[in-house]
Amino acid sequence: MKIWFVNKSNSSFIIQDYEILKRHFDMGNSHDFDVAFSWFANWKSAYAVQKAKKLGKKSVVVIGGYDVAYEPSIGYGAFTKFKETIPAKYVLKNADLLLPVSQFTKREILERIGRKKIRGEIHVVYNGVDTKKFIPSKEKEDIIFSMGRKSKEKLKGIDTFFEAMKFLPYKYEVIGYEKTIPHDEVAKKLSIGKIFCQLSWRESFGMGIAEAMSCGCVPVVTHRGAIPEVVGDVGIYVSYGDPYQTLIAVECAFRLHRFLSERVRKRIQLHFPLERREKTLVEMIECI
Known part of the structure; x- marks a missing residue:
């Protein structure tokens, strides 16, 4: 199985997922893939979801939170901006598998779209911490x-x-x-x-x-x-x-x-x- 990892980033949690998938699958590209894997419901992931759908391939999108947020009082969230709402809605409705990072984020997906309009499955998969890397020092300071x-x-x-x-x-x-x-x-x-x-x-x-x-x-x-x-x-x-x-x-x-x-x-x-x-x-x- 080949994975097209759509939106590479310098964010540590996205890098972690890339390394995970690289260990277990062959890494493909936009021209050669079985599954398109994206972080965030945005224009890049919308393109990947649309392409996978057209080719009869599968799409997986991690919903990180900003992409389903609506916080107009502080100007935060994709759903406060019309141009970001368009791809977010498309991804949420059409991806084969949505992976929100928390139950809170899953609830926001359902609030924004409604379960009946979502074609794929939704499963919460929490972010993971490398507890061998993030360890307490023996000499803690105030x-x-x-x-x-x-x-x-x-x-x-x-x-x-x-x-x-x-x-x-x-x-x-x-x-x-x-x-x-x-x-x-x-x-x-x-x-x-x-x-x-x-x-x-x-x-x-x-x-x-x-x-x-x-x-x-x-x-x-x-x-x-x-x-x-x-x-x-x-x-x-x-x-x-x-x-x-x-x-x-x-x-x-x-x-x-x-x-x-x-x-x-x-x-x-x-x-x-x-x-x-x-x-x-x-x-x-x-x-x-």
């Missing part, structure tokens, strides 16, 4: 991390994070704020931290949260989107946009770190290991 680009301050709650940090005596850093850094460097940074804040308006999965938890960082997060699916009962929840709640939660997280750190990592090892995603992806594609 550092608080968050993650997100400067251009996404409102979406990621970074403005709230900075406001809360003004009143705390600890070192802190927003990873990737000014520029994207290598994945290995992200793992190195998270390994020494104790607390990870993701104060987002929404997360369709929360890869940064999961990787930080794998490193034993106690999560301080909002109860939005798919975040509760990832964090469960091993984190501390705060309201979106509330710096006062955030600083209290961070102080609490520091006090609880030695009790929660192992539980936090264990949750990722049990529920979101990369090996599970690999096994499920391969099985899904082989059975399509």
